[in-house]
Amino acid sequence: MYGVLLIVVLIITGGAIAFIGDRLGTKIGKKRLSIFGLRPRHTSIVITIFTGVCITTLTFGVMAAASENVRTALFGMERLNRTMQATQSSLLQAQSDLEAAQDEQERTNEALSASKTDVEKLKDQRAELEAESSRLQEGNRQLEAAKQDLLARNDLLSAENVSLGGRNQVLASANEELSGHNARLTRDNKSLEKRAQDLRDGLISMREGDIVFQAGEVIASGVVRGNRPQAAVAQDLQSLAQLANRNVSTRLGRDTSDQDIWIYQPEYEAAVKTIAESPQDMVVRIVAAGNLIRGEAVRTSLELYKNSIIYKNKEFIIARPYTLTDGTDGEAEQTVMNFLKDVNLSATTKGILPDPLRGSVGVIAGAQFYELVNSLRGIRGPVVLSAYANGDTDAMGPLRLILKMERQTDNAVH
Numbered sequence: 001m002y003g004v005l006l007i008v009v010l011i012i013t014g015g016a017i018a019f020i021g022d023r024l025g026t027k028i029g030k031k032r033l034s035i036f037g038l039r040p041r042h043t044s045i046v047i048t049i050f051t052g053v054c055i056t057t058l059t060f061g062v063m064a065a066a067s068e069n070v071r072t073a074l075f076g077m078e079r080l081n082r083t084m085q086a087t088q089s090s091l092l093q094a095q096s097d098l099e100a101a102q103d104e105q106e107r108t109n110e111a112l113s114a115s116k117t118d119v120e121k122l123k124d125q126r127a128e129l130e131a132e133s134s135r136l137q138e139g140n141r142q143l144e145a146a147k148q149d150l151l152a153r154n155d156l157l158s159a160e161n162v163s164l165g166g167r168n169q170v171l172a173s174a175n176e177e178l179s180g181h182n183a184r185l186t187r188d189n190k191s192l193e194k195r196a197q198d199l200r201d202g203l204i205s206m207r208e209g210d211i212v213f214q215a216g217e218v219i220a221s222g223v224v225r226g227n228r229p230q231a232a233v234a235q236d237l238q239s240l241a242q243l244a245n246r247n248v249s250t251r252l253g254r255d256t257s258d259q260d261i262w263i264y265q266p267e268y269e270a271a272v273k274t275i276a277e278s279p280q281d282m283v284v285r286i287v288a289a290g291n292l293i294r295g296e297a298v299r300t301s302l303e304l305y306k307n308s309i310i311y312k313n314k315e316f317i318i319a320r321p322y323t324l325t326d327g328t329d330g331e332a333e334q335t336v337m338n339f340l341k342d343v344n345l346s347a348t349t350k351g352i353l354p355d356p357l358r359g360s361v362g363v364i365a366g367a368q369f370y371e372l373v374n375s376l377r378g379i380r381g382p383v384v385l386s387a388y389a390n391g392d393t394d395a396m397g398p399l400r401l402i403l404k405m406e407r408q409t410d411n412a413v414h
Contacts, residue, residue, distance in 0.1 A: 021051025213292035216356040220244035221285040226278035261298040281307040283396040311389035318346045319386035332376035362399030382408035
């Protein structure tokens with residue numbers, strides 16, 4: 001508002017001075033006045049110029065009187081410029097200092113944040129340490145209590161140790177006495193062991209001196225019909241026992257008919273009952289209960305097996321392919337032996353009772369064996385050996401065989 005008023009005053013003042021100058025110039029022109037000897041026209045120009053100077057002077061004077069800023073602009077511009085430059089430099093320095101202060105503040109803030117984090121960690125560690133300290137204090141109290149308990153037990157054990165020391169002396173003297181007894185017993189034990197070994201050696205020598213029948217060897221066997229009265233079955237078993245007696249006499253080379261074989265009576269009665277109640281015939285074997293020494297009583301046991309026809313006459317038993325490479329006698333004999341083992345295994349599996357000692361189930365004549373060997377001699381290549389039953393054969397056996405050999409051709413179907 002002050003500036004507007006100043007402008008209005010300057011306009012009015014300038015106008016008034018211009019008006020006065022114009023009027024003064026007009027009057028001087030009409031009266032044709034002269035100043036400083038000048039012509040009137042030139043005098044009018046001087047008055048006009050003077051009026052303009054007065055207007056400008058008055059304008060600056062009023063503005064300088066009315067405004068300090070105008071006085072500064074008119075008379076203190078260089079100082080103002082120097083002040084502005086100094087101020088600008090100070091401002092730039094202040095801005096630089098401010099930026100440095102801001103950077104320092106950021107670093108300080110980061111350090112403060114890190115310090116706060118460290119403080120939190122330290123607080124957590126302090127809490128953990130306090131908890132650990134509490135646990136250690138509790139453990140220390142427990143250890144102290146355990147220490148007191150151990151001290152008390154140590155005193156008790158010390159007293160017991162003193163007591164045991166006395167007992168140890170007593171036991172030491174007793175131990176010396178027992179050591180003497182132990183030495184005597186050791187000598188007696190060695191003597192008894194030597195006598196027992198002598199007795200075992202003598203017994204083995206006696207038992208292995210002249211064995212007539214080995215343990216498990218069949219002395220006699222036969223088929224007894226089942227589903228009959230026990231008396232009839234018992235009579236058949238007596239006949240089988242008589243056959244066993246004759247076989248024993250034959251093996252010993254002297255008549256032992258006055259000495260019956262010994263069969264456990266409950267076992268004999270159970271066998272009679274089992275056969276009498278059986279719906280089918282039974283194979284009965286009288287076997288040696290142990291190694292039978294010449295001169296000893298013949299102790300036996302009974303073995304019962306259900307009997308049936310295992311193979312009918314000319315029934316196929318087994319066939320095996322073989323490949324002969326050199327045609328020698330040894331290869332032929334080994335091939336036949338391997339085949340007879342397979343026949344024996346097959347017949348045993350089907351139900352024919354094997355010999356307890358040899359494991360065989362059949363018989364084959366020497367001529368039949370060598371006939372088959374001779375038929376293989378000199379042959380190189382594949383052959384097939386087959387076996388058939390020679391007559392009806394029951395579980396008791398023996399199995400008699402019909403053996404055949406066939407050559408295989410390259411286009412044979414296997």
